[in-house]
Structures are given as C-alpha cells and as structure tokens.
Amino acid sequence: MRAEILRLIKADPKLVVAGKVNKPALGSLLRKRWPTLKYKQCGASTLTAFLEKYCADALVQPVKAKKTAPAKPQEVVQVSTREEYIAAVRLLFLSGHIGRTVTENKSAGKSLQEVGQDLKSAIDGFSKTEANFPRLRVALHEALVDSVYQLVVQAGQAQYLVINSQHIKPGMGPVPLVEEAKTPSLQE
Known part of the structure; x- marks a missing residue:
C-alpha cells in the first residue's frame, strides 16, 4: 500500500x-x-x-484564511469655512468613526495627535489653521461643547486625550483653553 x-x-x-x-x-x-x-x-x-x-x-495542512469584515470606508467631509470645519469635527465625533473609536477605547480615549491625524484625513479642503484655530485643542473645545466628548489631561502626564465623558477616571481633568502666560513680577 x-x-x-x-x-x-x-x-x-x-x-x-x-x-x-x-x-x-x-x-x-x-x-x-x-x-x-x-x-x-x-x-x-x-x-x-x-x-x-x-x-x-x-x-x-493548509491554513484556512481568516474571514475579516470588509473595512468600512472612512467618511471624508468637504468644507470651505470655519463654521463648516467646526460642524464637520462635531459630526465626526457625534456620528462618525472618530467618536466611535474614542468611545470603544474607553478610558484610553484617543490622543490629541491621533485625533489631529484622523481629522486631517477626514476633512478635505480646509485645515484647522485655515479655520483660524492656532491649536487643535481650541477647535475641539468649540466643536465638542455640550457633547459627551471632552479633551482631558491625566494628572502627572503631558499627553492630552479626547475621551467619552462616561469613561473619565479620577485624576483626569479638563485641558486649559490657552497656556497660562507667565506674568512678570511687579517687584524688582
């Protein structure tokens, strides 16, 4: 045989x-x-x-390929004004892929740098600078006002996170809108 x-x-x-x-x-x-x-x-x-x-x-024994779900196409929003930019940022959080990812990540949220990269790839034709926002966190403060998403900083760390307010942990606090400027001493 x-x-x-x-x-x-x-x-x-x-x-x-x-x-x-x-x-x-x-x-x-x-x-x-x-x-x-x-x-x-x-x-x-x-x-x-x-x-x-x-x-x-x-x-x-040939290995069977794993079935993967097809990737969902990422939303791309076309904007041309400051108001449209803020509305697009808000939309991408409230009903878009950025907000879903932030919520899925729970207390890890999404870093400000990652959010910035996501916004650059999702908003076409206009940037935060063109919308006259000197810093991304200023744009996020305006876009996410009265939403479940907040920009926070973990105590003792320098990294800013966008997080769903349901997942805020002790030690996380709001990010100041502007850097506190050092005032010169009156006594010299």
Whole structure:
C-alpha cells in the first residue's frame, strides 16, 4: 500500500506543496481511489496517523484564511469655512468613526495627535489653521461643547486625550483653553 500511495503522490503535482504532502488533497484522492478503505482497519485513528504510518513523508495542512469584515470606508467631509470645519469635527465625533473609536477605547480615549491625524484625513479642503484655530485643542473645545466628548489631561502626564465623558477616571481633568502666560513680577 505504501508504494501505491507514494506512486500517487509522485504522479499528481497538486499533492505536494513546498516539498510536503498536501494532506487534505491526498485524503480526498485516497477516498476516491479506495472508498471502502477505513483508516482504523489499518491501525490508524486519523488520516494524519494513517499517512504518517504509510507515507512517512512530511505533511502539510493548509491554513484556512481568516474571514475579516470588509473595512468600512472612512467618511471624508468637504468644507470651505470655519463654521463648516467646526460642524464637520462635531459630526465626526457625534456620528462618525472618530467618536466611535474614542468611545470603544474607553478610558484610553484617543490622543490629541491621533485625533489631529484622523481629522486631517477626514476633512478635505480646509485645515484647522485655515479655520483660524492656532491649536487643535481650541477647535475641539468649540466643536465638542455640550457633547459627551471632552479633551482631558491625566494628572502627572503631558499627553492630552479626547475621551467619552462616561469613561473619565479620577485624576483626569479638563485641558486649559490657552497656556497660562507667565506674568512678570511687579517687584524688582
């Protein structure tokens, strides 16, 4: 039987993948060739055990590709004014992919840098600078007012996060709108 199986393998190039015997293809061929053959009758409990006993060649079990959900197309919003820019930012948070990601990330939120990159790729034709916002956090303060999203800073860290207010943890506080300027001392 071994000689017959090895002859079948040599005769059919589809049975060898990268120098190893393609187990499912060989099993299918053996079932067609000898439909009454039972592996247990030959002292093997599985096809793999049978092939190891009668072929002693390296076997390969092709890996099935994982099914992945198709990527949702990212929203791209066309804007040309400051008001449209703020409305687009708000929309991307309240009903768009940025808000979904922030909420899914829970207390990790999304860093200000990541939000900025997302906004650049999602808003076409106009930037925060063109909308006359010197800093992204100023635009976010205006766009996210009265929403569930807040710009926060973790105590003791310099990184700003946009977070869903349901996921704020102790030690997270609001980000100041502008940097506090150092005032010169009156005493000299």
